[in-house]
Amino acid sequence: MKIYTKTGDKGETSLFGGDRVKKNNQRIIAFGTLDELNSSIGIIRSYSDEVAINQDLIIIQQRIFRLGAEFATPNNKINLNNGNSRLSNLIEKEDISFLENKIDLMEQTLDPLKFFILPGGNNLAEAFSQLARTICRRTEREVIVLNEDEKVREIVLQFLNRLSDYLFVLGRYFLKQNNEKPIEWK
Numbered sequence: 001m002k003i004y005t006k007t008g009d010k011g012e013t014s015l016f017g018g019d020r021v022k023k024n025n026q027r028i029i030a031f032g033t034l035d036e037l038n039s040s041i042g043i044i045r046s047y048s049d050e051v052a053i054n055q056d057l058i059i060i061q062q063r064i065f066r067l068g069a070e071f072a073t074p075n076n077k078i079n080l081n082n083g084n085s086r087l088s089n090l091i092e093k094e095d096i097s098f099l100e101n102k103i104d105l106m107e108q109t110l111d112p113l114k115f116f117i118l119p120g121g122n123n124l125a126e127a128f129s130q131l132a133r134t135i136c137r138r139t140e141r142e143v144i145v146l147n148e149d150e151k152v153r154e155i156v157l158q159f160l161n162r163l164s165d166y167l168f169v170l171g172r173y174f175l176k177q178n179n180e181k182p183i184e185w186k
Helices: 026-047 051-071 093-107 124-149 154-177
Strands: 012-014 020-022
Touching (some): 051 154
Antiparallel strands (some): 012 020
16 A cells, blocks of 8 residues: 555545545644644653553553544544544543543652743653643644534543643653652742
8 A cells, every 4th residue: 555645735635434624624733733742752652761651651642543533533423422423432531530540650759849840851751741741732722723613522622631731740750760850940
């Protein structure tokens, strides 16, 4: 199978089910930002030596692909009230619980946060966690804009919000694992 189809050469792309939309359609913008988020999480994995964290990040990347499939599917193909659709494995409450549980586990090892911290430092896993957090926040903003025109399931916004929290705590966790102190904003 060839990677290029030439069907997008005129600035349009297909959604699941065959509907064609412009590549600057808000649904595609949200989808593209979600793809950027997924790639940034892959970078975190490449700098992390933490086997359990990397397994969690793979699970999160799988969830992000689920969201991508949802964004690539027109609303008329998804029952937005109960999540039933031709898609399987839409984001569910359990996916949010997964993130919350992982946040709680990491926070048990961290000192209480009493100040704002500056992203970055000598730890690339931490720096990329913070970058991924900002991409996640941008994804959330793009989905909010999409929701103004096309209803988005509320749980999608909840998942993205919790994922940005997870990525923030993950960055702090990487610092702690490497016996580094966060840089305080003054």
